[in-house]
Amino acid sequence: DEANEVTLQLQWVTQAQFAGYYVALDKGFYEAEGLDVTVLAGGPDIAPPQVLAGGGADAMLNWMPSALAAREKGLPVVNIAQPYKTSGLMLTCWKDTGITSVEDFKGRTIGVWFFGNEYPFLSWMSQEGISTDGGEDGVTVLKQGFNVDPLLNREADCISTMTYNEYGQVLDAGVNPEELITFKYEEQGVATLEDGIYVLEDNLDDPVFVDKMVRFVRASMEGWKYAEANPEEAANIVLDNDETGAQNEAAQVRMMTEVGKLTAGSNGALDVADYERTVATLLAGGSDPVISMEPEGAWTHAITDAALN
Amino acid sequence: MKSILPVLTVISAILLFWVVCVPPMNMHLVADQAQRDDLVVTPDTPAARQEFSGAGLALRNAHLIPLTYTFVRPRLPSPHQVAGEMYRTIIGQKITSKRSLVYHGWVTLAPTLLGFLIGTSLGILLAVGIVYSRVMDKSVMPWAIVSQTIPILALAPMIIVVLGSMGIQGLFPKSIIAAYLSFFPVVVGMVKGLRSPDAMQLDLLRTYNASKSQGFWALRLPASAPYLFASLKIGISASLVGTIVAELPTGAKAGFGARMLVGDQYGQPLVSWAALFAAALTAAALVGLFSVIERITLKRMGMAAT
Amino acid sequence: MIILYAIAIWAAGWWLNVKLAKGAQSDHPIVKILIPAIFGITVILVWELLVRGFDVNPVILPAPSSIGARLLVEGPRLWADFHQTIIKGAMTGYVIGGIAAFGVAVLADRSDFLTRGILPVGGFMAALPIVGTAPIFVKWLGSDWESKAAVVAVMVFFPILVNTVAGLKDTSAMQRDLMRTYGAGYWPTLFKLRLPAAMPFIFNGLKIATTLALIGAIVAEFFGSPTVGMGFRISTSFGQLALDMVWAEIVVAALAGSAFYGAMTLIEKRMTFWHPSQR
C-alpha cells in the first residue's frame, strides 16, 4: 500500500557503493519499519532526477552538484539525508608524466565523467583558472566511458576515479600505486557532497510521505552502519543482489571497505557546513558557474531529525 | 549444408587474422605488466614504449608474445580466451545461475520476442494502412524514415522514464525499444510485398467483384509472404539489438547488454566479449529459425520451387 | 478539454491531407512534400498543446517551442557537434565501410564458394550489437572520431555487402550469355553488365546504411568522446536535464539523416533512371 511503499533510484549499477540500502533490505531493517522497499539499479543512461520527476521513484541518490543544478532547472529536489560524509572523487594520473601538482595539468588530457557528474571538475578547474578547452594553457577534456582504459592505454594522462571503485580497477590491471599520483577533491578543497538522498519538494507537504521517509532513512542508516561494521557480509549481500553475475567478491569487499571510510563520519543528517562548502564551490565556477545563485530550501533536516531521535 | 565448408573456411581465415592481431594489440599492456614482473623489456620505460607501434614492440620483445595470448585484461582477447569464457558461462553453469549466459540470454530474449511481436504487428498494420490509404501512404511513410534517423539510445531513457511514470517497468519498456527498431524493416518489406501483385492478378479479382478484404486475404497477403519473411529476418535481429541497447537505461541489471557494460566497467573484457558473441549467436539462431519457417511455409505455399 | 482540442487539430490536419491526397494535384511535387509536412506540423501542434495543457515537466518532455528556441540560440554549438559526429565520424565510416563492403562483394562474387562463406559470417558480424562493439573500438582507436568511424564502418558493411552481392547476381542468363557470345572476359562483363545491373541493389544498401551510419556515430559517443559531438551533447545535456538541447540535437540528427537519405535517393534516381521502379 501507498503508505509503506518506497522506490529508491540508484545512480549506478548494483555495487557496494550502495551497500547500506541492500543491507537494510536484506537484513529486514526496512521490513521492521513496515516498509516495502524497491531498489532500482541505475546505469549509464539513467538520470535519477528525471526518474524522480517522472514519478518512477520516491527517492533518489544523487551527487549534490547535479541535484542543485536540477533544482535550478526547475525540478525542486530536496536533500533529506546525507549518508556520505566525505567525497570519494579524485583524479588519478601517471606519475611518469611528470604531473605533481594542479599547475601541471596544463596541456594534458584528462578523462572526466559527464552526465551531470562533470560539475565538480569544472568548478575546480575554473577556481584554478585553467581552461577546459584544450590548448597549451588549458586541459583537454575527454568524456570518459565506463572503464579505466583511457589511462591504461595512455590516451589520457589523468582520469576520474572513485577511491572505492575505478582506482581499484587501475590497481587490478596490475598497476602499482607508486606508478600513480592522485588528486582527491577532498584534499584540494573542492569536495562536493556525493550520494545524498533526495525527494521532490512537493511530497514533503504530505505527512504520510514524510513519515514513510523518516522510517526509510532510519532503516537505511541502520543498514549503512551495519555495512561499515561488517564489510565482508555487506559485500556478499551486494553480490547476492547483483543480477549480472559479473561482480567479484574481492572487488566488492575492497569497495565496501573504502566506502566505509566515506560514510563513517555521517549519521545521516546533512552537515550544513559541508552543504555550504559545496554551494560555494559550485558558485565559484567563474564565467560558467554550475549554479548561478544561492539555492533555497534545497535541504531539510526534518526527516533526519525525526528519524534519528 | 553446402555452405558448411565455405563458412568454415572463411571463419578459419578470420581466426587466423585474429590470432595474428593479438600480439600487437596487447603488447603495450603486456610489456608494462612484464616489467612489473621483473622481466626484460625493451625499451624499458612505458613512455618510451609509447613511441613504438604494437607490432614493432612485439618484434623487439618476441619472448613476450606468448603472454599476449593469455593476458587477463587484454585489449583484444585471443579466440581461445573468448571460447573458454563462453564455455564456462554457457555450458559450465546451471542455466538458472546469474553467471550463466543462458540465463542472461533468456533475460534478453523475452523482451526481444515481445518487442518483435509488437513491432511486427505494428509494421504490418502500418503497411496495410499505407497500401490501402493514399493519405497514410503520402504522410506516414516519410516520417517512418525520419523515425529511423533518430538515435534510439538517446530516446530510450526518455521512453523508459515516461513508461516508468505510468508504472510500467520490467519487460515492457525494453520491448518498446525493440519494437521501435523492428517495425521499420517490416513496414518497408510489407509495403513492397502487399504491392507486389501485378495488375493482372488484381484485375482478376475485380472481374469476380471481390471485396477489399477478400482481395487482401486471397491475393495481397499470400503474395507478400516472401517479402514478409525477408523483413522478419531483419526485424528480429534489429529487435535483439534494440533490447540490448535498452538494457542500459532500464538499469543495467541482467541480460547481454548488462553483461557487456559491467564486464567493461569492472575490467573483465572477456565477460563483454562473451556476451557480445553470445548475442550475435542468438541473433544468428533466430534468423536461422525464421529461415527454416520460411522454407517450410513457402514450400507449402508452392513458392519455393527454385 | 485539452484532449478535445488535440483531437480537433489532429482531425483538421488529417482532413486537409485527405483532401490533398485525393485531389487531382496529388502527384504534384509540392503536394508530395506538403502532405508529410502537414502531418508533421499536426504532430508538433498536438505535442505543444498537450505539453502546455497538461503542464508536463520540461525535464520529461519539453515543448516544441522551447526546442525551437534552442535550435536558434545554439546554432554554433550544434554545428560543431554536427561537424564532429556526422562529417568526421559518420561520413568517414560510411565511405570506408561502403568501399570495404563493395570490395568484398566483388571478391565474393568471383566464386560461389566465397559467397557462401562470406555472407553468413557477414550476417553474424551485422548482429553484433553496437552497445558491445562501441566500447571496444573506443578502447582500440581512442575517444575521437576515428573510433566512431570504425563503428559506423562495421554497421554499414553488411547491408551494403548483401545488397551488392545480390545485385551482382541479378543479371539474367540471357544478359550473361550475350556477353559470352562476344567472347567477353571477367572485367568487361563486370564493368559493362554486372555493375550497372547491380546499381539499384547497391543503392538500396546505401540508403539503408545512411540511417545506420548516423545512429552508429551518435551512439558510439556515449562510450567515450571528446567534449564535442552530437552523442556527447545528447548524453551530457540529458544528464543535466537540458532536455530541450537533447531534442534540438535529435532534430538535427533527424534532419541530417533525412537529408542524407534524400541525397542518396536523388543520386539513385540519376544513376538508375533506367530501372522500372524509377520510371
Add this chain to the structure above:
Amino acid sequence: MPTVAELAAKQLTPGSRAAAASGATVITARNLDLTFQTNDGPIHALKNVDLDIGKGEFVSFIGPSGCGKTTFLRCIAGLETPTAGDISVNGMTPDEARRARAYGYVFQAAGLYPWRTIGGNIRLPLEIMGFDKAEQAKRIERVLDLVDLNGFDRKFPWQLSGGMQQRASIARALAFDADILLMDEPFGALDEIVRDHLNEQLLKLWARTEKTIGFVTHSIPEAVYLSTKIVVMSPRPGRISDVIDSPLPRERPLEIRDSPEFIEIAHRVRDGLRAGHSDDV
C-alpha cells in the same frame, strides 16, 4: 482438300448453335470513346466504337499492337470506364454485370496465383462468390475434366507446362456460371501445335455451352478459325476498321484452314489489318 460445302454437310446439329447465335444481343457498345491521361499527354485508346455482340457469338478482335483490343475487352468487363459513349451488357452497365458475375475473364498470360494449387486457383472465384464446399469440389472436378486436367488439381502452377497452365486459367474462368467469356490473347505464348490443340478444345467447349465469347488474338488464322465474327481494329486512335461475319460452318476441323474460303477470309482480314497498320511498326 475438303470444301466448305463438304464440311457443312458433315455438320450434324447446326440448328442448336445457329439458334443460340441468332439470339438477342448481349453486348451493345455505342460511340464508345476512351482517353487515357498520361504524363506524356492524353492517349486516345478508343474512338467511336460501335459494336453489337449477340448471345452465343464467338467474336475475335484483331489488330496491331496498341489499337485498343485489350482496352475494349476491359471496357466490356467494367475494368475500364469509357470517357464517352454507352456500353451495356444484358441491359445493365458493365459494373452491374460484373456484380452479377457475368464475366469469366482469361488474361493474356495464365496468371495463376503461384501459392495456390491448380485446384486452389480454380476454387478462388468460387470462394469469393461464396459457393459451399461441396459445390466447389464438384465444380472444380467438372472444369478440370473439361480442360483435360484431371489429376492435376494438387499440383502447383510451376509444375505444369505453359499450355497446361493456360488450360487451368481457362478452367478457372469456366468454374462459375459466367455467360460471357472474355479472353485476351490466351494462347499468345504457346507454340503452334499446342495452340491448334487448344483452339479445337475451345471450339468444342463453345459448342457444348451457350457462352458468348470475346477473344483477342494476333494470329489471323486463329481468328478466322474460331470466330463467327471478326472485328478488325486499327490504332491511333483505336477504332474498328472492319467487321467480318464468317461464312464458315460452325463445326470446323483443323483442315478447314487450308480451304479456299478460309484463305479468302484470312485475306480480307490481312488487308484490313495492313490498311490500319502504319509503317512505324
Add this chain to the structure above:
Amino acid sequence: MPTVAELAAKQLTPGSRAAAASGATVITARNLDLTFQTNDGPIHALKNVDLDIGKGEFVSFIGPSGCGKTTFLRCIAGLETPTAGDISVNGMTPDEARRARAYGYVFQAAGLYPWRTIGGNIRLPLEIMGFDKAEQAKRIERVLDLVDLNGFDRKFPWQLSGGMQQRASIARALAFDADILLMDEPFGALDEIVRDHLNEQLLKLWARTEKTIGFVTHSIPEAVYLSTKIVVMSPRPGRISDVIDSPLPRERPLEIRDSPEFIEIAHRVRDGLRAGHSDDV
C-alpha cells in the same frame, strides 16, 4: 494468286545467292548428344543430332516446346557443351569460333541493357571487341540504317515499342562482322503484321550480306517463308525428325505464302511436327 513459276520469273538475280548457298559447309554436327543433370534426374535434351549447314544458308529450326531448338543453337554458339559427339564451326570448335567473333546471336527477347541507349547497346560488342571510336560510330550508324532505326540511337530501350527493340537487338548482332547469325525466336512476341514486315527485312538483309543464318521459330509459315532449309525437331529426347530443303525461289514476296507450293511445304512441316508432338501438350 501468283504461282511459284511466276514468282521465280520475277527473280532478277538468282545467281549470286545460289552460289553462296552452294559453298562449303560452315557448321557440322555429328552424333551430338546433350544431357542436363537436374535435381529431378537427367534430361536428354539432344540425341544423335547430325546436321550440315552450308555457307550462306538460311536454316530454320521448328519443333514443339522443349525439343532442344534453343539447346542446339547454344551448342553451335559454344554456350552449351555437348556431352557427346562433335560439332565444328569453320573447322574450329564453337569456343574458338566464339573467340574469333564468329557469331551474332539474337535472343528470343530483345535483351537490350536498359541502362544503355539504343546506340550504346549496339556499341557494346564494339567496345568489347576493341573497335576504335570512329569505327564504332560509323558502324552504329550503318546498322541503325539497316534496321530502319536512324534517329533513335539516343533513346533508351523502354522508349521504343517491342518491335523496334527487337530490331535494335538485331542491329546489335549485325554491328560487328559475324559470319554466322543465330536467332532464337526473335519475333516470338510480335504481332503478325510487324512480324511480316521484319521477315521481309530479314530476307533483304540476308540477300545483301553473305551471312549464314540459324533461325528458331514456332511459326510454320515463318519457317517456310524464310528458309532454304527447315529442320523439324521432336522432343524427349530432342532429335531431328525431318530436314526439308525448300524449293521456293530465293526472292519471296509475302504473297508467296498463298501459293500451293508454299502450302505444300507447310503441310509437310506440320505433319512432321504433329508426328513429333506427343499429346501431353
